[in-house]
Amino acid sequence: MTLAGLFALWLLMSGLFKPLLIGFGLASVLVVGWITSRMDAQDGDHLDIRLSPLRLAGYLLWLLAEIARANWSVMRIILSRRMPVRQHLFRVPFSQKTDLGQVIFANSITLTPGTITVETERDNFLVHALGYDENDDEALAEMDRRVAQVETAGGV
Amino acid sequence: MNAVDVFLEVLSWALIVSGSVFVIIGSLGLWRLPDFWARLHGASVTESAGVILLIWGMCIQAGFTLITVKLIIIGIFLFITGPTATHAVANAALVTGWRPSEAEGLTGAEPEPLRPENEDDALDGGEE
Amino acid sequence: MIETAINFALFTMLVVTAIAAARIRHLFAVVMLSGAFSLLSALLLVTLDAVDVAFTEAAVGAGISTVLMLGTLALTSRREKIPSHRPTIPLIVVLVTGAAIIYGTLDMPNFGSANSPAQTGVAAEYIERSPHEIGVPNIVTAILASYRGYDTLGETGVVFTAGVGVLMLISGLRTRRRREDEEDDDEAEEAG
Amino acid sequence: MFLVAAVSLLVSMVIVLARLFAGPTLYDRVLAVNSFGTLTVLFIGVLGFLTGRPDFLDIALLYALINFVGTIAILKFFRYRAIGDVSASRELGQ
Structure with a gap:
């Protein structure tokens, strides 16, 4: 969910749709996701959004x-x-x-x-x-x- | 050029020009107002009205493109961080024991002393 | 015309900021001024179309170096010492160096000139080949990361080593300080 | 139109710089730098439109991020250092 959002952000920001660049995008999204999950495991600080x-x-x-x-x-x-x-x-x-x-x-x-x-x-x-x-x-x-x-x- | 285009053009003109005016007013406030606590409010004119109007104006100029998306992302970001930064400045000034001067006939509220958990923060923050 | 005017205005602000930073004795204020200075120089780089350099200037100049300087201030004092010697000799050195640099620029080709060495050398080749050889839209990135990949790797290694060195220095200083503090506390308790 | 915006942003930058030089307190300066950063972001955006190449907005976005991080770093520093040393604030708590 978060990863898909990040990837959508990447596509919107770059606006280029070559396989090489999309590959870079996917790789960086995965790395960011991995680091964030490690950080979450460390501090367990969660934000639950309860808004309509x-x-x-x-x-x-x-x-x-x-x-x-x-x-x-x-x-x-x-x-x-x-x-x-x-x-x-x-x-x-x-x-x-x-x-x-x-x-x-x-x-x-x-x-x-x-x-x-x-x-x-x-x-x-x-x-x-x-x-x-x-x-x-x-x-x-x-x-x-x-x-x-x-x-x-x-x-x- | 049809009516919609003319309308959008005029609208973006109005937004950008009024945004520019507010930016100047905000910085004038930063210069003219008598003390730090008042100047905070001058800066926040730039941060709210100036940013909102200019970003909207530019969005309309850019039309329906990726540039608009970037502008909106910038706008949202400034919309969230602008007040947070202002709050942080004011808070730092307050915490270091500086009180705003009060108008005649008004007494300012005294902040509660630092709570224990804040104290922990203070220790952690200092260790950085 | 408009761009020239904007460049001129930005340059004026830059010079004024630099002079103010040199004159103010309060070091926090100087840090703030240097933040504004790097914002201004990054703006100038944007107007000169050097977007990559502007990116770096924003990240390093306005972001990291401000934080680093604050960290330094936390370890040292907040006021600049009044210099004990007169600034005549340094001033002369600076003036001579500046004059030499300005003299050197007299031979340089005009800004944006088409037959400057930078344009007539390998630049045309890079511009022509990088889109289909590398496939990255930004040519500067293509050159840095691909044609000169080993070079960039070496540079990154140097920067990384420097960063690690600084970190080790600072952390060593802090533990030493804490030990001193604890000793002070112990002495105070014994005395009390 | 964008010329109007660019010129007024430049004017505001000059005013804010004047406040940055004049001080008088540190917080005034922090406020001025923060304001200056916001003006820079807007100026880069306007400049992109003025020169007909609004692709530079990435930099404006980066500046918005950096400016926020920088301001928060500065204030964190003030808040936890200007009270006194770490040991002094420990005494305050007791």
């Missing part, structure tokens, strides 16, 4: 809109003469169960300009905001709900 692809796509669209809005406000701060910065470091609780869900939430916070996840704790993120206002908590809670939906709906 459809909801993830929907979430990404929503995130894009959110990023556009956030960019607009940060742009106004940067371009204005006085730069009305209102910095604040605050806690945001998260409700995702898996590591991957938490990573998605933390990265979404950082990806929207104006807020950055600074530290992860047991059930909170420390978030730094450039232009903090009281609605931010609510907006982040909304994002948290949406990420949690993406996560729990899957279970494949």
Whole structure:
């Protein structure tokens, strides 16, 4: 499964279909697979993906809109003469169960300009905001709900 | 040139030009904003809006080819690693005991002290 | 025209970065600057169409050497010592060498000239033969890995040996350090 | 169009380089280098389109990878070294 994905990636990246090159591709895919399996045997660190692809796509669209809005406000701060910065470091609780869900939430916070996840704790993120206002908590809670939906709906 | 082509051309123009504008704004932010914690946000404008818009614009220009595939792979990669790198910078600054200055009337949350497992990480990391 | 302007802009940034790296005393900052320096030089190589060299520059210059320099900094101090002697003699040496190099380039054929020795020698032969003899799309790779295979093998061997040597040096230093630390701890405990 | 993008990327690179020179803190510099790397990736992409040969995107991809690894390496170094020596952080934990 992983090997087939890697091989598809090779074909897409090279775009050449000569037997020699495909042979090289197969060989390197096999070597990588062998090394990875050895590494897996060593640390046993596994990532199980429990996401529903459809909801993830929907979430990404929503995130894009959110990023556009956030960019607009940060742009106004940067371009204005006085730069009305209102910095604040605050806690945001998260409700995702898996590591991957938490990573998605933390990265979404950082990806929207104006807020950055600074530290992860047991059930909170420390978030730094450039232009903090009281609605931010609510907006982040909304994002948290949406990420949690993406996560729990899957279970494949 | 039919209507679809014209539309795509105009769309990619708009995407690339606005992406360029956001890239410049982001770096301006990196230059103008008062301190490090604020500058983080300036850099993240480049990393989110600039990257997304420029990559989309280039994808539309490239059409339906392997180049688009490569662009999308680059885009996805930047989309994932950009915020991770920003987080790592901020986290390193916080862990070394540096706190952002707070706006008037707000008190910042104090991070919890390092957990034991983090301490193990610290020991391993130092051994490298 | 456009490419010339871009090359010019990149070269200017490169020179400014180099001067800044030479002037800053804080060594971390110098490492950062050298990272930016190799990114810039790799960009220049891309604009010069030397894609293979740009690949190497990216991997070695921006990636590995930054990490290596940080590793070195971890073992040594973070600030450059103020040099005790005056920089006049080194400056003269550098200026003379630079002038000699520039004088040497005066005889070189123009950039991209069709009748330079590099073009009139074996290059045409390679370009003509490698596609059907080797079958690898990148001619430089074909030459390095096939026509000059033994040569490349030797070079790789040298680089590998150097890497192993450095690793042995560094690991030896670390165990020695740890032993010293433990001795210090023991002494401290005895004293306390 | 790509000329606009190339020029604005060059301008941003100059600004980011200025921040890289000015500092004042180390983290500012790391941030600037990281940003510079992202700009480099975009610039290589735009340059490919500008010269009509967008095959160079492989290098852009490689740069994106290297830039990330480099930044993480630098920060790992800061995080676990700037606290103090390894023995010092051991004392902190106790």
